[in-house]
Amino acid sequence: MATKHEGAPGPSEEPRWLSDEEQQIWRAYLHATMLLDDHLDRQLQRDAKLPHLYYALLVQLAEAPRRRMRMTELAKQAKITRSRLSHAVARLEKNGWVRREDCRSDKRGQNAILTDEGAEVLAQAAPGHVTAVRQALFDRLTPEQQKSLGEIMKIVAEGLQPCEAGADLPWLR
Amino acid sequence: MATKHEGAPGPSEEPRWLSDEEQQIWRAYLHATMLLDDHLDRQLQRDAKLPHLYYALLVQLAEAPRRRMRMTELAKQAKITRSRLSHAVARLEKNGWVRREDCRSDKRGQNAILTDEGAEVLAQAAPGHVTAVRQALFDRLTPEQQKSLGEIMKIVAEGLQPCEAGADLPWLR
């Protein structure tokens, strides 16, 4: 904050600072997302002994065709790096919730597969989790606000997607 | 998922699962927050060599009366645990952006103080950061959406606040 006047490094001279209203919105966003993520993390850690992200991975696998998915695809859907996924799956594998399998068509490939034990953990954890999500989010918002939230979040997500749509039109970048 | 029928552990028998619309909203939320947080983290790590949260701490200190704040107060405002803050300040101190000072009135207390070097780092990083926030969020939303987002996030944050308002009316809990 305060006035700036350097001319050397920045991409532009003077950015448009956030107005008071914008700052309020931005801080509310930061606080809400932080508190909600912490809240859900603790809830799941307490009830199912796994962090929120790991839970999300199990959900993805549970919904996948034969309860299995290629690592890269899973990473893409979960919006995380392959490295992070590797570590996460390693942990889930150690717990017995997931196992790996070589891919036939591509010898480099790996499939992550949800085990029955994994599905069981998910079934146990899911009710408490949706309840928490409801209490923290949906129950507090009007239907209009819910709709609005969905639209806003879709816009933001699309804007940050590493060129999903149009990825097959690289000349447009 | 699947039908449940245990009577022992859960708080309730059968939760209200999320409808299709609700699921869409929830996933959009998860994706957007994940992508945005990653995006800002990388931007700040690249441009200022610090994670987003640490940047936020410097901002809080910069805005505080004499560029200083009690640890607990800082933790409260930043919505993080005291433990996390301790580690964070230790790192910032090692970098020379922050220093500590004992509190006179309460010998248990510590003040975190933003140094001139810290203020400098902040001044360097701030323009790029607001630009990133604008590009990812504000520039993509209509004024109505911005307003709506602010209202929604305030509601959510208040709902998860560890009893801030009304904390002095404990009998109401």
Place this chain on the structure above:
DNA sequence: CACTCGTACTTGAAACTTCAAGCAATGCTT
């Protein structure tokens, strides 16, 4: 004053994430 409880903060270990290499298989190019 002694006791006890709560507050302010720190610490170390374990868990998680990131980053930069790394390896092996694949695909493109000549």
Place this chain on the structure above:
DNA sequence: AAGCATTGCTTGAAGTTTCAAGTACGAGTG
């Protein structure tokens, strides 16, 4: 078919966060 970039995934180390103690001071009570 040989060379070279790319893709798919993993790994180890460094940084961050969480969790469960732990220390030290302050405040309330008898």
